[in-house]
Amino acid sequence: MAQDSFLWDLPTLLILFALGLVASTFGAVVGLGGGVIIIPALLLLGPSMLGMDIDTxxxxxxxxxxxxxxxxxxxxxxxxxxxxxxxxxxxxxISSGPMSVVGAGLTSLFEPDVFRRAFGFFMLFMVVLLLLRSRIKPFRGTWRYTKLYVDGNGEQLEYGYSMLPALTIGGIVGLISGLLGIGGGVLLIPAMVLLFRFPPHIATATSMSVILVSALFGSGMHLYRGEWDWQLVLPLAPGALIGGYAGAIISRKIGSKLLIRIMCAALALFAIRMIWT
Known part of the structure; x- marks a missing residue:
C-alpha cells in the first residue's frame, strides 16, 4: 500500500523493532506474552508517528x-x-486454540468497553489473591495428574491438574486471547498458581506454550478477516523473537517470590488500563 510506505523508513523500523523487543521481553519474563504493551502502543503511535489510524x-x-x-x-x-x-x-x-478463533471473530462485533472494565476488576481481584496466597489455604482437592518440581533452593513442590478443569480454563483463556489480543496469560497464570498450585516458573513457561497455540489460531482468524498489516508485523517480529528468548533467560535468574511480585505489578497495571481506557 503506497500510503504505508513510510513504515519502511529507518527511524520507524527501529522504533517498531524496539517496541517488539521491550514488549516481548517483559511478556516472556512474566508469561503474559506482551500484548498488553503492544496494543496500546500501536493505538497511540498510529496517528502521531505512523500517520495512520489503527483501530482496535x-x-x-x-x-x-x-x-x-x-x-x-x-x-x-x-x-x-x-x-x-x-x-x-x-x-x-486443545480448547484455547479453537476458542481463540471464536474470540477473534467476535472482536469487531462485540462491544468491549463493559467487558474490559469487568475483566479489569476481576484481574485486580486476582492480584489480591496472588499477594495473599501464602495466607490462603491452597486447594487440596485431588487432581488426576500430579507432579513434583524441585526449585533452586532444593525444595520439593507438588502441583496437579485434571483434564476437565484444564480444558475449561483453556477455553476461557483462548476466548480472551482472541478477543483482546493479550495472550491469555493474565488469567492462565493466576489459575495455575492459585488453583493448580503451579510453581511460578513452571506456570510462566507453560503459559507461553499455551499462548503460542492461541496466538497461531487467533492471528490466523484475524488474517483471514483482513484485520492484519504485514508492514506492522514484520518490523515488530525480529524484536519479538529476540525478546521471547531474552525474557525466558531473565526469568531463569529471578526467584519465585520476586517473579510473583513482578507478575502482580504487571497484572495490576494491565487491570487499571482495562478499567480506565
Whole structure:
C-alpha cells in the first residue's frame, strides 16, 4: 500500500523493532506474552508517528501475530530448561486454540468497553489473591495428574491438574486471547498458581506454550478477516523473537517470590488500563 510506505523508513523500523523487543521481553519474563504493551502502543503511535489510524481490531490482529514470534522462542527456551509441563499445556491448548478463533471473530462485533472494565476488576481481584496466597489455604482437592518440581533452593513442590478443569480454563483463556489480543496469560497464570498450585516458573513457561497455540489460531482468524498489516508485523517480529528468548533467560535468574511480585505489578497495571481506557 503506497500510503504505508513510510513504515519502511529507518527511524520507524527501529522504533517498531524496539517496541517488539521491550514488549516481548517483559511478556516472556512474566508469561503474559506482551500484548498488553503492544496494543496500546500501536493505538497511540498510529496517528502521531505512523500517520495512520489503527483501530482496535487491527491492533489486536497485529498483536496476536507478534505473539506467535514471542511465544515461539520463549517456549523453545523454556522447554530446553525443562520448565514446561507439556501435558498440561496440551490440555489447555486443545480448547484455547479453537476458542481463540471464536474470540477473534467476535472482536469487531462485540462491544468491549463493559467487558474490559469487568475483566479489569476481576484481574485486580486476582492480584489480591496472588499477594495473599501464602495466607490462603491452597486447594487440596485431588487432581488426576500430579507432579513434583524441585526449585533452586532444593525444595520439593507438588502441583496437579485434571483434564476437565484444564480444558475449561483453556477455553476461557483462548476466548480472551482472541478477543483482546493479550495472550491469555493474565488469567492462565493466576489459575495455575492459585488453583493448580503451579510453581511460578513452571506456570510462566507453560503459559507461553499455551499462548503460542492461541496466538497461531487467533492471528490466523484475524488474517483471514483482513484485520492484519504485514508492514506492522514484520518490523515488530525480529524484536519479538529476540525478546521471547531474552525474557525466558531473565526469568531463569529471578526467584519465585520476586517473579510473583513482578507478575502482580504487571497484572495490576494491565487491570487499571482495562478499567480506565
Amino acid at each position: 481490531t487491527l491492533a489486536v490482529g497485529v498483536s496476536l501475530g507478534v505473539l506467535v514470534f514471542t511465544s515461539l522462542t520463549s517456549t523453545i527456551t523454556f522447554y530446553r530448561e525443562g520448565k514446561t509441563d507439556l501435558r498440561c499445556a496440551l490440555f489447555f491448548s
